[in-house]
Amino acid sequence: MASVFEYAPAPESRSVVDIAPSYGLFIDGEFTEAADGKVFKTVSPSTEEVLSEVAQAGAEDVDRAVRAARKAFEKWSALPGSERAKYLFRIARIIQERSRELAVLETLDNGKPIRETRDADLPLVAAHFFYYAGWADKLDHAGFGADPRPLGVAGQVIPWNFPLLMLAWKIAPALATGNTVVLKPAETTPLSALFFADICRQAGLPRGVVNILPGYGDTGAALVAHPDVNKVAFTGSTAVGKEIARTVAGTRKKLTLELGGKGANIVFDDAPIDQAVEGIVTGIFFNQGQVCCAGSRLLVQESIQDELLDALKRRLSTLRLGDPLDKNTDIGAINSAEQLARITALAEQGEAEGAERWSPACELPASGYWFAPTLFTNVTQAHTIARDEIFGPVLSVLTFRTPDEAVAKANNTQYGLSAGIWTEKGSRILAVANKLRAGVVWSNTFNKFDPTSPFGGYKESGFGREGGRHGLEAYLDV
């Protein structure tokens, strides 16, 4: 649908961020090369431009980093909580100061719109450090008994969809509770973690308390398996999560997993349609749908199906896809060629299995990795696109007639991370929310996050919670 008024380009400036041609591993407070000298390139998914060359950690580097973290643990855990708190407050403040730079960096390396990095990711990153800073000297009051102890060295592996936010979710509670960390960012988005290493230096954080090891899956596997790691935290796919659970079986390593999802977004016939449409869009097109808690299954009450779909399609036609650095962009680039191939294959499978595909008229840029916002109707519960996590801007629409049927369909999944409910009837919200087997239920809203609010899944979406008082437990010996 052509608009009467075209938007002029409104690009954010790249000049606020200075990306070096190469980066090392961050071990014991120093940037250093990988022991075997290996490096890999990180590209901007919207242009395929090589942004930088990054050292690739191997098993030897993992060992070095764990030893540094172990050594640092002694002093870090012995610090009064009030002192640890001040380091975390410093980090939170420096992130706020540098948030524009980090937002641009994150958009370049990840491909997500600047509107999201600027307005969602970065404020939340700072807020997480600020929130957990305040816990560091109050752990006696957290409900885990008097004087709960840290675990030791935390090995943390994070995904590429929210590189800096996932780092904050992992590192802030770990440091607040007195642990030291070795963190592996994803291979397609290592840069913001390396910038964070610099923030640790600016904050004067003692050497070895935070170590950053860019690398691929094998780096993460070596970290998880390292005998001197006491705690493993992972966010990523369910398949890898299961592999990690097997690896740590029989050890004393504490494990928390944040894995996949196939969230149901349930719209009842009395829902405020315009608000529901906004919620559906936020639910599945935020961060190009590359969100584990995305509302990727729309369950709409049969009687309002046509009305809702018309409104939804109209709204999708106004979404702007393109340069992620443009402040008016809604849909940015898919994170990698590999992820684009996966989304493409699953969407094709959806068609092959008989679901009806629709996308708004949408021009895709010539270079980079792009996928138009897509919705499928005539979807049944047996369809692959209704069962498998796609992790892309693809919405499957199913219908229901009664609240019980909505609940049954919503729960008919191996996952249990998130769900949405849209209705004006309060008792229905509470009754349905009660019955949904999901860790986070958004009613009349979607994809909201806050450091004070516990996040995490039921069933095969993993175990443990991040955020809030609950998030401390993963890093304490309780």
Next chain:
Amino acid sequence: MSDHASISGSAARRLSVFKTYKLYVGGKFPRSESGRVYEVTDPKGNWLANAPQSSRKDARDAVVAARKAFGGWSGATAYNRGQVLYRVAEMLEGRRDQFVREVADAEGLSKSKAAGVVDATVDRWVWYAGWTDKIAQVTGGANPVAGPFFNLSSPEPTGVVAVLAPQESSLLGLVSVVAPVIATGNTAVVVASEKAPLPALSLAEVLATSDVPGGVVNVLSGRTAEIAAPLAAHQDVNAIDLAGADEELAKELEIAAADNLKRVLRPQAVDYFETPGIERMTAFLETKTVWHPTGSLGAGGSSY
């Protein structure tokens, strides 16, 4: 007359009636479908009874029963669950002498020591009975998010929990691992101590008369490793407590449990006489967080 005298004399030494111990599944007392039993002896090797030796099929049946019971039990009010758990304490107290005898036999304890065990067991039920309607207030609550949202976290039961009861503490240990699981609304498939299963099988009779709905607790006896393997691998079991597994078995089961990402409580040294913490309850709870807008809903500025 003399005949008579001898008859009444033998009546004084009358043959006791042995008890056929059975499993407890779905509120019923079946024999093992395998038809197998194994000899249970006291620590000195004296025969006590033949206990059912459960099979994989018994384990699967127990999971089906536990799943069926989950909706009702998890949906019951916390107050109601507290009443039911307290009722278990009442029933157990009424059968105190029987359990003192059984625990003394099973664990080779003196009568007075066994009495201490049974008293502690009754008190443990009472302790957990008082927790059912308090755990949500301790582990949940309002989250002060930075935005116009009502945001509440509450604990919910994980689902069906497989419990490998401790091997040494046949009654107190058993109750210490079962009560926290059901107090929070989970349902349980319990594998009794392999060597000393009889107090567990008798406890089932107490549960059956204590208003605990059928299927909420299911008790199996037999070879721990044999019964635990299908439970750890079962796709409809949500969590497993490995208290009764040795190190080698625990590792094996934990690997199997990874297949559907069961919540695993690893074996740990526990003094069951000490008042427990809440960890055995929180290990099998999920946290559900619900968000709802407060005030202004839309971009148009519409308000409440």
